Amino acid sequence: MSVNNKFNAKIVVTNRIKKYYIWLSLVVFTLTVLAVWKGGEALKNQRIKTLRVDSAEQLSQLASVLESAIAKYQHMPTLLASNDRVKKALRNGLVDDIEQLNRELEQINRITEASDSYILNTDGLTIAASNYRDVNSFIGGNFAFRPYFKNAMEGQLGRYYALGTTSNLRGYYFSYPVYDQGDVIGVAVVKVDLTQFEKRFANQRYEFLLLDPDNIVFSSSKASWLYRVLGELSSADLQRIADSQRYFGQRIEKLTVYQQTPFADGSQIVTVLENASQDSGEGPRQSYLKMNRPIQLLDFKVATFTPLKTIEEEISLWRTIFAGGVTITVLLFGLAVLRRKMLRERSYANEMARHNQAYIREVIQNTQAGLVTLDEEHKVESFNPAVEQLIGQPLAPLVGQPLSALFMPENTKEQALMSREGFLTATNHKPSRVLTQEGYLYHGDQPSVPVEMTLCEMQLPDRLSYLVTFHDMTERKHYEQEITEARLELEQRVRERTYELEGANTRLRQEIEEHKGTQRELIQTAKLAVLGQLSAGLNHELNQPLTAIRAFAGNSLKFLDRGQYQQAHANLQHISQLGQHMGDIIARFKVFARKGDVQQGPIAVQTAIMGGLKIMGPRYKEVGIELVVTPDQGFIVNGDMVFLEQVLVNLLANAADAILEAPDHRRRVQIEQTATQDHVTICVHDSGRGLSDQAILHLFEPFFTSKPSGLGLGLGLSISQRIVEAMGGRISAHNRDAGGAEFCVSLPRFQSLDT
Known part of the structure; x- marks a missing residue:
């Protein structure tokens, strides 16, 4: 046992060392990730700080260059307005003067490097222009709608920026009124082409933008940013810009800025979605250092967007180098630990092999x-x-x-x-x-x-x-023998028990057949009991036709003796009709009295009701009970005609008995038919005293009756319930609010194959 304890202790120590190295690895990994991340962030912030200082100097230089380059053009309209040739061309409008003026304007543009110079009359019509040789010359164009023309006509120095409607070039416009004897006779205009600055600064380490007062990019070293707006513009602002025709139908879209990080000096780190449309909002992302300052002369703002891609690549490279160095160090350390572990495991395996051999010998000897x-x-x-x-x-x-x-x-x-x-x-x-x-x-x-x-x-x-x-397997063999004997004994008992169950099943089937016979006899007894109750009415119904037959027969003999054959023939016809009527009465009772089982099939509800009425009609006439039957509804149910008539006769007989027990009540029985999609209900309600609470509880129990002693067997409703349930329906009874009792028989509605 001492050897086992020794090896168990070594296993525990080994597991603890493994857990220690696992936790150490997790800690080193976490610290390395934090160091790489934090170090990279610190280096990135330092690089951005240096870049902000450099970008601020570049922005100042760019603003000074732009302002000085544009400022030299602001006095050119004033000089043109004081030129005598300009005044002469506006005043006289001679062709020679205008052609000479065109050549002078062309020469002035060539010397000053201005984009265009042109002269407008008081109607805004261009009479002379430096580009008179071009296909898209301004001569003949009317620019009265431009604000710089309106300002000059009011005697002010005009300034304006727009996309040219004729040249389709972006430019800044300076204008000045031309005076002659104190009156404004025209306007001198100089246009400065801003694309020259875009070309000049196109290859810098930054992207520059000129923003108009609405923060719309009017000029940029990045063509895809033109006419983009930094920020938001209301619908009214967009409509105002469109009405001014400043951008001549160009679509104004928002420059998609994904993220902004502001600094205290007003600069920002912005992430722009390059080539992203306003609808999709998707595209590659690029981070920039954004700095801007105003240009007072133009009422513009100049902004620089310095890409941070170089800094981000530098930070990624630094992180990669740092993480690689840490990884190599960890791998070297891991190799050293792994080699040490392999040597230790080899020694442990040799010792375990010797221990296992001893252990196996001990197990073999003691198993x-x-x-x-x-x-x-x-x-x-x-x-x-x-x-x-x-x-x-x-x-x-x-x-x-x-x-x-x-x-x-x-x-x-x-x-x-x-x-x-x-x-x-x-x-x-x-x-x-x-x-x-x-x-x-x-x-x-x-x-x-x-x-x-x-x-x-x-x-x-x-x-x-x-x-x-x-x-x-000595005990197992003994158990198998016992199980075999028990199984044989159980099989013998099962055979004996099976023989007994078969005998019991035979006796049970015999009892069921006897029960069915008894039930049929009870139904037949109930039928005969009803016929016995109706015998007096039957005698009355048959005596009347018999009396008439005797009278007609006697008269017929007399008519024959007298030779009055026609009267004798008429009496014989009456005798034949009375005989047929008596035959119908006796036939209904014969059908009602026959034995048989329930035979399911389609039967008309109205036919069954009329069959019951033929049987019960004589008794109702004898005792003076009014019988009300709803008109034929055409309902057809699935059942047996004879047994349904028996149920209806029983319910009509009970209704008559209930009315006769209440002589002071109105004598009236009503039969109604109603139907749903699946069932047809036949209700018989009387005008008697109704059912007692005890009668409702035991109404369908065999041999229970509420009639006086000797007037009933108590089997009618019990048998009727069995007949209705055998036909797949149900029977119920309750007292009506208007008085009297109501019995309802619900049977399944016959569904033809066509439906």
């Missing part, structure tokens, strides 16, 4: 199962004490003997498997070479012991060997 090792030829090499305990004597003489000298399979056909060739054949199609058989251990004169043998192959480093395991 309860019998173990035997065989050589490659299936001959006994060694065994443990458990095998000797199973067989009850020493087995040393069996060493070197084949396994068949110790074990005999239960199935003699499998004895061939005890050889090496038989073992290989038996385990050829199995995933592992393991063979299990039941048999007996035997040696000498000792009785054999039932065992389960497991033979498996062991691939040792230097040779092939086999391990055989024997498990004692």
